Amino acid sequence: MDKMRIRGGKTLSGTVQASGSKNAALPILISSLLSEGACNFSRVPNLQDIRTTLKLLEQMGVKVQNDLQKNRVCLEAKTVSQFEAPYDLVRTMRASVVVLGPLLARFGKAKVSLPGGCAIGARPINYHLTGLEKLGAQIELEGGYVIASAKRLQGARVAFEFPSVGATENVMMAAALAKGESILENCAREPEIIDLAGALRAMGAEIEGEGTEEIRIQGKDKLGGCDYPIMGDRIEAGTFLAGALMTGGAVRVEGLASTHLEAVLVKFEEAGAKIVRGDQFIELQSQGRAKALDITTQPFPGFPTDMQAQFMAIMAVADGASVVTETIFENRFMHVPELARLGADITVRGNTAMIRGQAKLIGAPLMATDLRASASLILGGLAAQGETVVNRIYHLDRGYERMEEKLSTLGADIERIS
Numbered sequence: 001m002d003k004m005r006i007r008g009g010k011t012l013s014g015t016v017q018a019s020g021s022k023n024a025a026l027p028i029l030i031s032s033l034l035s036e037g038a039c040n041f042s043r044v045p046n047l048q049d050i051r052t053t054l055k056l057l058e059q060m061g062v063k064v065q066n067d068l069q070k071n072r073v074c075l076e077a078k079t080v081s082q083f084e085a086p087y088d089l090v091r092t093m094r095a096s097v098v099v100l101g102p103l104l105a106r107f108g109k110a111k112v113s114l115p116g117g118c119a120i121g122a123r124p125i126n127y128h129l130t131g132l133e134k135l136g137a138q139i140e141l142e143g144g145y146v147i148a149s150a151k152r153l154q155g156a157r158v159a160f161e162f163p164s165v166g167a168t169e170n171v172m173m174a175a176a177l178a179k180g181e182s183i184l185e186n187c188a189r190e191p192e193i194i195d196l197a198g199a200l201r202a203m204g205a206e207i208e209g210e211g212t213e214e215i216r217i218q219g220k221d222k223l224g225g226c227d228y229p230i231m232g233d234r235i236e237a238g239t240f241l242a243g244a245l246m247t248g249g250a251v252r253v254e255g256l257a258s259t260h261l262e263a264v265l266v267k268f269e270e271a272g273a274k275i276v277r278g279d280q281f282i283e284l285q286s287q288g289r290a291k292a293l294d295i296t297t298q299p300f301p302g303f304p305t306d307m308q309a310q311f312m313a314i315m316a317v318a319d320g321a322s323v324v325t326e327t328i329f330e331n332r333f334m335h336v337p338e339l340a341r342l343g344a345d346i347t348v349r350g351n352t353a354m355i356r357g358q359a360k361l362i363g364a365p366l367m368a369t370d371l372r373a374s375a376s377l378i379l380g381g382l383a384a385q386g387e388t389v390v391n392r393i394y395h396l397d398r399g400y401e402r403m404e405e406k407l408s409t410l411g412a413d414i415e416r417i418s
């Protein structure tokens with residue numbers, strides 16, 4: 001199993017390109033199931049989760065032209081013959097549950113494994129199922145699977161109990177081929193939802209309001225092919241900017257809109273960093289040791305839970321005491337005991353962590369537990385004195401494309417040990 005070795009204390013400086021967004025690419029690739037034409041996607045990140053998604057689609061009968069080396073994929077769902085997402089695939093990548101909406105809407109049937117829990121929380125899919133039932137789907141749970149069927153989905157009003165990203169994506173895709181109008185309320189407003197709506201519109205869907213709480217969709221009888229570039233990855237970008245702050249450097253990330261990360265940029269400024277917001281770039285210039293601050297994770301446009309672990313690493317070396325409150329996932333502090341191995345002083349009470357900033361961290365062997373936790377350990381290693389080895393970086397590879405190469409171009413002393 002690959003590990004990452006980091007010799008800390010190097011200042012990160014320079015420019016890096018953001019990869020395509022994992023969390024936008026996953027539902028967008030899956031939305032090709034709705035289309036009767038060729039869907040050409042560019043800027044698709046070459047990540048484990050993307051490869052798992054292509055395998056899932058191929059198993060269903062989708063023709064896959066995989067050119068991920070060039071971040072390109074062409075998908076043609078003309079000959080879909082399997083309407084099942086098996087346990088073995090769904091348990092490795094729970095986002096595959098969003099095949100439910102497109103399969104139901106286009107083929108009237110779907111069998112999808114329940115994802116089960118993961119390291120960061122129970123993560124049920126009740127909002128997905130309730131929303132699809134509102135569009136007329138018959139849904140049963142049997143043997144750990146969701147068995148769903150529908151003659152033709154009917155447009156309807158769906159009010160989500162919570163602005164769930166996955167549920168909004170699943171129901172939005174289903175409504176694109178439903179009969180009549182659907183009005184989705186209390187929707188997730190994340191930029192990834194906007195990007196998915198953009199891809200669906202490129203296929204001929206009629207959607208408005210994405211990025212707001214209310215999305216209106218006029219269902220179509222069929223959708224065509226498209227050429228669509230995936231948006232830049234805001235969480236990857238935020239991770240590099242955090243590295244600049246923790247190492248006293250200056251980093252510019254190109255290829256994403258700064259508006260996608262505003263809640264995070266405001267916190268970087270509160271920590272004392274200088275931020276330059278460009279149309280398609282963000283720059284962070286450290287102004288010295290970070291100041292302590294408080295963070296509460298919330299749905300977009302609030303502070304993203306996917307940046308919580310990285311900010312905890314910043315606060316571990318900040319000047320003063322900080323408080324982090326995690327409101328989205330019930331078990332997203334797995335990085336705490338690992339950061340403590342570097343010398344961080346963190347106390348957890350329920351969904352709140354108190355971090356007393358330390359003047360320095362010392363390198364140590366660490367264990368990654370989930371995607372964003374592994375990013376925070378890499379950041380901790382970059383700021384620590386001496387050598388850090390992060391084990392089980394397959395977690396990192398799920399969401400960061402060639403991270404060690406990008407960090408090396410910014411001056412980090414980091415290498416992958418296979």
Ligand code: EPZ
Binds near residue numbers: 023126
């Ligand atoms: C997406 O997960 C992202 N994943 C997550 O990123 C991200 O943390 C999350 O949104 C929140 O921003 C992808 O886009 C692939 P939710 P998702 O449905 O869709 C509860 C990363 O690090 N809930 O908005 O699963 C749920 O348990 C990953 O890249 C229900 O109770 O998130 C959670 O507590 C991790 N019932 C909360 O809502 C449901 O039916 C938010 O979940 C659905 C969700």
